[in-house]
Amino acid sequence: MLRLGAWALALLCALPLRAVLAEGTPQAPDTMEARVAGCASCHGARGEGTSNEYFPRLAGKPAGYLFNQLLAFHEGRRRYAPMNYLLAFLTPDYLRKMAEFYAEQRPPPQAITIPTAPPAALAHGRELVTNGAPDRGIPPCAACHGPVLTGMEPGIPGLVGLRSAYISAQLGAWRYGTRTAIAPDCMQIVASLLTEDDVSSVSAWLGSLPVPDNQSPLSAGTLTTPLACGSQPR
Amino acid sequence: MRSLARAWQGALLGLLLLASPSAPAQNAGADLIAKGEYLARAGDCVACHTAPGGQLFAGRRAMPTPFGTLYSSNITPDPETGIGKWSADDFYRMMHTGRSRDGGLLYPAMPFASYTKVTRADSDAIFAYLRSIPAVKLQNREHDLSFPYNNRSLILGWRTLFFQEGEYQPDPTQSDEWNRGAYLVQGLGHCSMCHTRINALGGSSESQAFEGGLIPMQNWYAPSLTSNREAGLGDWSIEEITDLLKTGISNRGAVYGPMAEVTYNSLQYLSDADTRAMAVYLKTLAPHDTSERPAPALSPSESSLLARLGRTVYDQQCASCHGTDGRGMPPHYPPLAGNQSIQMTSAVNAIRMVLNGGYPPATAGNPEPYGMPPFAQSLSDDEVAAVVSYIRVAWGNRGGPVSARQANELRSAPLE
Numbered sequence: 250m251l252r253l254g255a256w257a258l259a260l261l262c263a264l265p266l267r268a269v270l271a272e273g274t275p276q277a278p279d280t281m282e283a284r285v286a287g288c289a290s291c292h293g294a295r296g297e298g299t300s301n302e303y304f305p306r307l308a309g310k311p312a313g314y315l316f317n318q319l320l321a322f323h324e325g326r327r328r329y330a331p332m333n334y335l336l337a338f339l340t341p342d343y344l345r346k347m348a349e350f351y352a353e354q355r356p357p358p359q360a361i362t363i364p365t366a367p368p369a370a371l372a373h374g375r376e377l378v379t380n381g382a383p384d385r386g387i388p389p390c391a392a393c394h395g396p397v398l399t400g401m402e403p404g405i406p407g408l409v410g411l412r413s414a415y416i417s418a419q420l421g422a423w424r425y426g427t428r429t430a431i432a433p434d435c436m437q438i439v440a441s442l443l444t445e446d447d448v449s450s451v452s453a454w455l456g457s458l459p460v461p462d463n464q465s466p467l468s469a470g471t472l473t474t475p476l477a478c479g480s481q482p483r
Numbered sequence: 484m485r486s487l488a489r490a491w492q493g494a495l496l497g498l499l500l501l502a503s504p505s506a507p508a509q510n511a512g513a514d515l516i517a518k519g520e521y522l523a524r525a526g527d528c529v530a531c532h533t534a535p536g537g538q539l540f541a542g543r544r545a546m547p548t549p550f551g552t553l554y555s556s557n558i559t560p561d562p563e564t565g566i567g568k569w570s571a572d573d574f575y576r577m578m579h580t581g582r583s584r585d586g587g588l589l590y591p592a593m594p595f596a597s598y599t600k601v602t603r604a605d606s607d608a609i610f611a612y613l614r615s616i617p618a619v620k621l622q623n624r625e626h627d628l629s630f631p632y633n634n635r636s637l638i639l640g641w642r643t644l645f646f647q648e649g650e651y652q653p654d655p656t657q658s659d660e661w662n663r664g665a666y667l668v669q670g671l672g673h674c675s676m677c678h679t680r681i682n683a684l685g686g687s688s689e690s691q692a693f694e695g696g697l698i699p700m701q702n703w704y705a706p707s708l709t710s711n712r713e714a715g716l717g718d719w720s721i722e723e724i725t726d727l728l729k730t731g732i733s734n735r736g737a738v739y740g741p742m743a744e745v746t747y748n749s750l751q752y753l754s755d756a757d758t759r760a761m762a763v764y765l766k767t768l769a770p771h772d773t774s775e776r777p778a779p780a781l782s783p784s785e786s787s788l789l790a791r792l793g794r795t796v797y798d799q800q801c802a803s804c805h806g807t808d809g810r811g812m813p814p815h816y817p818p819l820a821g822n823q824s825i826q827m828t829s830a831v832n833a834i835r836m837v838l839n840g841g842y843p844p845a846t847a848g849n850p851e852p853y854g855m856p857p858f859a860q861s862l863s864d865d866e867v868a869a870v871v872s873y874i875r876v877a878w879g880n881r882g883g884p885v886s887a888r889q890a891n892e893l894r895s896a897p898l899e
Contacts (some may be wrong), residue, residue: 274812275806275812276812276815277804277812277815277816277853282854283853284851284853285854286804286853286854286855286856287840287841287842287853287854287855287856288854288856290840290856290857290858290860290861290894291856291857291860295502301860323537324535324536325536330898330899331839331857331859331898333898334839334841334898334899335746335840335841335842335854335857336842337743338743338744338746338842338843338844338845339842339844339845339852339897340746340845340850342850343845343850343851343852346851379822415750432720433744
């Protein structure tokens with residue numbers, strides 16, 4: 250009885266105090282969007298991307314993929330100093346919530362950059378994305394990233410809404426081993442089969458594609474991927 | 484009395500578990516190991532003795548210094564590559580005198596000038612904990628020091644100038660709480676490693692203890708803990724100080740830069756009593772300062788130009804969180820008006836926060852911190868200089884203006 254009384258009294262005291270606090274001092278909004286405002290100057294408030302062509306769109310990518318990247322930056326396995334610095338002292342639990350936040354966003358797409366690549370390069374890029382190059386052992390991007398390239402749960406990212414400069418930089422990073430993923434690192438295998446010309450053509454074509462109305466990634470297991478990937482359990 | 488209670492517990496446990504007569508002895512060991520783990524946290528051993536992505540306490544973390552790169556050592560119980568052959572005596576001698584098991588002198592990157600203050604009992608507990616962790620076989624990496632710093636006998640000279648051996652001696656005129664705080668701050672906390680200016684010889688003078696300085700190689704300024712014009716806590720409440728130490732945020736400001744790592748790896752794990760003790764001691768390092776700050780000298784034309792551009796940038800980029808009145812929305816959006824960190828003579832930290840942004844550490848008390856975006860990509864050197872100058876003089880703040888050149892130079896500051 251005594252305990253109950255003290256408890257009720259505490260509640261009574263706490264209620265008006267909370268009200269005073271709420272009125273007196275403005276507080277930061279208790280939302281994930283406010284918490285990840287630190288990411289907005291490069292990735293946009295809802296992960297839609299910004300005018301800087303080297304910073305990727307995050308919205309709508311599978312949460313598993315985004316979490317893998319955030320964790321890799323946090324642990325220093327994926328190197329980009331500004332990202333390593335920002336995430337160094339966050340926890341995996343919080344990084345997962347950030348990943349889930351961006352995965353759920355469906356902001357309107359950024360304006361598409363008009364491709365400057367020659368038509369032959371765009372055609373070559375389209376061929377590689379859609380059909381690959383079986384004679385050279387290169388699978389089509391669409392075989393894993395989906396026919397409309399919005400990715401697949403849980404670990405395969407969408408490729409739409411990304412700019413040529415970013416895609417080219419990432420393929421280059423895989424070729425030179427500065428970007429890696431959980432073994433077997435299928436993107437490292439694919440990227441190592443690409444020539445400079447392939448990379449610029451694929452990047453140009455992907456960068457010219459509009460974001461489809463349905464941005465959602467495919468459900469896990471929708472496609473049987475041609476390669477085993479550590480970040481996409483079969 | 485306490486040991487009697489423990490004996491009773493032990494006897495009871497023995498009766499209950501019948502088959503494990505050695506349970507009380509094991510418990511005593513477990514208590515010592517738990518105490519050691521806690522103290523190892525207070526000493527932040529992990530920050531240097533675990534490499535990024537490496538195994539716990541296996542060493543090999545690179546530590547760039549003005550004299551070359553040092554690599555931390557393996558302190559797991561591996562007998563060949565770690566400290567498996569060490570005794571508690573060896574370990575205490577290393578902590579207390581800065582000499583390794585073989586008698587060799589340690590480089591002062593190991594904070595033995597602070598750890599010398601640690602008691603024998605605490606040293607033994609840390610040693611017991613380190614003996615309990617998984618052994619990792621990983622050879623120490625040779626230091627990569629340039630001539631003449633690769634000559635270990637130079638350490639003798641350094642020790643003569645800067646090392647004073649001796650356990651912490653309690654000040655009988657102060658409370659037990661104050662003494663506990665002083666013991667943690669001066670000893671395991673090794674706060675003076677950053678918060679005291681490092682001179683050209685790589686030493687920090689006892690007489691300038693906690694007076695602040697630029698951290699070599701990292702290009703962050705570790706503010707003075709003895710001046711309320713810097714990070715002195717004389718004007719802070721005990722609660723504000725404990726909030727900052729334990730959660731990384733407070734109504735007065737948040738930790739950032741290298742201090743975020745200290746909170747993340749060490750301070751958040753300390754007990755409420757120890758955090759409070761540190762706060763009580765830290766507060767007394769900075770007596771209430773009543774002297775007027777000098778107004779910054781600036782030509783009126785330069786001042787108005789900076790102020791106009793700075794105000795424009797501030798209203799567009801900063802005001803939505805920090806408020807047009809600079810009061811912020813504490814604790815998540817720190818106030819800039821009256822914020823000591825912004826008004827210090829060194830503007831390095833304010834410029835770097837604008838360029839690099841930052842997240843306070845995720846701690847048990849603040850698991851989902853709010854982040855500030857980096858503006859290095861979107862603001863020019865002139866805009867960075869203007870907005871930092873603006874926040875250093877607006878709302879009654881008394882800092883000096885900064886130049887575009889200063890902003891430009893810090894763009895290349897290392898981020899780790």
